[in-house]
Amino acid sequence: MRSTSTTDPRTPSTDRLPLAALLALATAVFVTALTETLPAGVLPAMSADLAVSESAMGQSVTIYALGTALTAIPLTAATARWRxxxxxxxxxxxxxxANTVTAASTDYLLTMAARFVAGVAAGLAWAMLAGYARRMVPDHLQGRAIAVVMAGIPVALSLGVPAGTFLGAAAGWRLTFALMTAxxxxxxxxxxxxxxDQPGQEPGAQTPVRRTLAVPGVVPVLFVTLVxxxxxxxxxxxxxxFLGQVGLGDAVDxxxxxxxxxxxxxxxxxGAHIDRxxxxxxxxxxxxxxxxxxxLALLSDGAALVHVAVVLWGLGWGGVPTLLQTAVADAGGxxxxxxxxxxxxxWNVAMAGGGVAGGALLAHLGPAALPWTLPVLLAPVLVVVLAARVHGFPARRPGARG
Structure with missing residues (x-):
């Protein structure tokens, strides 16, 4: 198989991105991201409708993530030769x-089963989309191509989840999942x-997990991803x-x-600066x-301060999927x-763990405890990023122009 770190030999040498194809992949990312995160915006309505607690309904994110975490590696290997x-x-x-079943289900367990299936589909999609995009373009455009595809995530967060939250309040959360099917x-x-189309892998071309972990830079990127x-x-x-606890329960959207x-x-x-x-x-x-x-932990008394903090959060988080997908592909070679x-x-082990840990914090310590976990967990992340200056998180991408 051709490594996803190099361009497919049949890719035309051009400085133009194949936007129609890349935007289709971005829409696939949008579907995975919105399906994954939509319960965060309609959690109270879903829990009330299915007669379970908010903590229990929050596990719909966990079970989705588990579906991905448990199957991504084996199913990626099993389908490696598929086009x-x-x-x-x-x-x-x-x-x-999966979204059709979620929209129609009145049973908590059936809903969770549908969420698990969606997570399995997400694992297969996520494992291939960045590589698919990279193989469509020359080396010097790979970072931008991935940025276009990963734009599906912030679009899902900026438009999809708020729109789903609004529709959930106006017409019921089931409509949002039905629209996802459409x-x-x-x-x-x-x-x-x-x-x-792109070919799959040649037989026996996939690198074993143990050898992959031995490649310099891979482990630091994986650690940063997890935490x-x-x-x-x-x-x-x-x-x-959390927003309900600080008096903004009506402003989630x-x-x-x-x-x-x-x-x-x-x-x-x-996307503009990832190569350099x-x-x-x-x-x-x-x-x-x-x-x-x-x-958020210290200054949650006023709506304006919460809004400023959330903007900073979005500025920090939006590009993370692109940065980590690019970093692991570059390091992996x-x-x-x-x-x-x-x-x-x-990624999905972390999402499952976050759903469980957040649910436990919510149930035992209340919503105010949630934001305190982030600075504690991100301290070792910063240390690893700073230490992996040669392999993992270099100052410039290999082959970057300018």
Whole structure:
């Protein structure tokens, strides 16, 4: 198999991004991100409708993440020889089925089963999308290509989750999941029409996990992924409960809109500068998220201060998926595909852990305890980023121009 760290030999040498294809992949990312995070905006309504506590309903994020974490590596290996377009279409159809069941279900266990299936589909999608994008463009455009695809995350956060929260309040949370199904049907046609196919791996080409972990730089990136995502998820999953505690329970959609809009700015900055300054960008991300969480913990008495802190949080978090996906692919080299599937697994282990840990904190210490976990967890993340200056988080990407 060709490493995802180099361009496919058949990729035309051009300075223009194949935007139609990349935006289709970005929409797939949007679907995965919105399906994953939507319960955060409609958690009280879902818990009331399904007759469970908010902590129990928060585990819908956990079970989604577990579906990804438990299956990303083995299913990525099992489907390694599939052509990429076939695999992408399979994951999109699986999302359509899972969201349809979620929208129609009146049973908590059935809803959780549907969420698990969606998580499985997400694991397959996440393990291939960055590599798919990289193979469409020359080396010097790979960072930008990934940034376009990963823009689906902040769009989901800035538009999807607030819109879903608003629709959930106005017409019921089930409508939001039904609309997700409609979007995936449109996406299937888009992929069929405009996304170029790519071959799968050659037999025996996948690098074993143990050898991948021995590649310099891979372990630091994976550690940062695990702990950074854990910290973010603890607060984000239960942000509605936290906002209710500080008197902003009726403004969840507005707060999520601010967070997502700031995330869009973040990913634009990251896309513009990732080739020449990935290390500075990841350091800034860690510092901004830690500072925002500290502000929420200390200064949550006024709505304006909460809004400012949430904007800082979005500015710090928005570009993180692009930075980490790019870092692990660059560090992995010939083992990039295995490293990518490991990152996806740890990302979702962290999300599952964040759902559980956040639920425990919410149940035993209350919402005010949630933001305090972020600066504590992000301190070792910053240490590792600063230490991995040669392998993992270098000042410039290999092959960067200018």
């Amino acid at each position: 990429r377009k076939r695999l992408l279409l399979t994951t999109v159809v699986a999302f359509a089925l 979007l995936t049907v449109v996406l299937v046609g888009w992929i069929l029409a405009l996304v170029p 950074f995502v854990l910290a973010h998820t603890i607060l984000y999953t239960y942000v509605a409960a 507005l707060v999520l809109l601010l967070f997502g809009a700031a995330s869009l700015v973040s990913i634009w900055v990251v 300054g990935p290390r500075a960008l990841i350091v800034a991300s860690v510092v901004l998220v830690a500072a925002a969480a500290t502000a 010939e083992a990039a595909d295995t490293a990518q599937s490991m990152l996806v697994t740890l």
